[in-house]
Amino acid sequence: xxxxxxxxxxxxxxxxxxxxxxxxxxxxxxxxxxxxxxxxxxxxxxxxxxxxxxxxxxxxxxxxxxxxxxxxxxxxxxxxxxxxxxxxxxxxxxxxxxxxxxxxxxxxxxxxxxxxxxxxxxxxxxxxxxxxxxxxxxxx
Numbered sequence: 829x830x831x832x833x834x835x836x837x838x839x840x841x842x843x844x845x846x847x848x849x850x851x852x853x854x855x856x857x858x859x860x861x862x863x864x865x866x867x868x869x870x871x872x873x874x875x876x877x878x879x880x881x882x883x884x885x886x887x888x889x890x891x892x893x894x895x896x897x898x899x900x901x902x903x904x905x906x907x908x909x910x911x912x913x914x915x916x917x918x919x920x921x922x923x924x925x926x927x928x929x930x931x932x933x934x935x936x937x938x939x940x941x942x943x944x945x946x947x948x949x950x951x952x953x954x955x956x957x958x959x960x961x962x963x964x965x966x967x968x
Contacts, residue, residue, distance in 0.1 A: 882911035883967035887960060898942055898950060901959075927962040934958050 880888075886908045893900040909919035912926055920940055924931040931939055935951065935958040942950035 881967050882908050883963045887963050887967075890956065890960065890963075894956070898939070898952070901952075901956075902939075902943055927959075927966055930958060930962045934962075 886904050889904045889907075890901070893904060905923055906919050909923050912922055915922045915925065917925075920931055928934075930936045935954045938948065938950045939955070941948045
């Protein structure tokens with residue numbers, strides 16, 4: 829009598845699924861995918877960021893810091909001042925020369941006092957609008 833090959837195989841089954849290992853593998857794959865996406869985004873950002881002028885970078889950061897205080901704006905301006913050729917005076921006076929007197933005769937005239945003297949205020953909306961216009965002019 830011929831043996832039934834299928835009948836012999838019916839009793840064989842694969843090992844039980846280890847759901848813990850499946851979940852661990854899925855989490856590792858997700859973490860690697862997220863890391864790869866983050867790295868690609870950072871590389872893309874670095875490549876495109878280099879092509880921007882210092883003024884354009886300051887404009888972008890100014891938009892991001894709209895809800896922040898004067899300290900955030902000062903950090904943006906200090907970074908812009910570092911990108912300028914060395915000159916005489918502190919960072920604010922060099923920026924003033926670069927941006928056409930924004931900090932001596934314009935709406936930014938009270939920035940130094942607002943930054944370094946407690947209780948002094950500055951109209952940030954007017955300052956931001958004037959700074960944005962000055963950065964756009966300087967970029968050209």
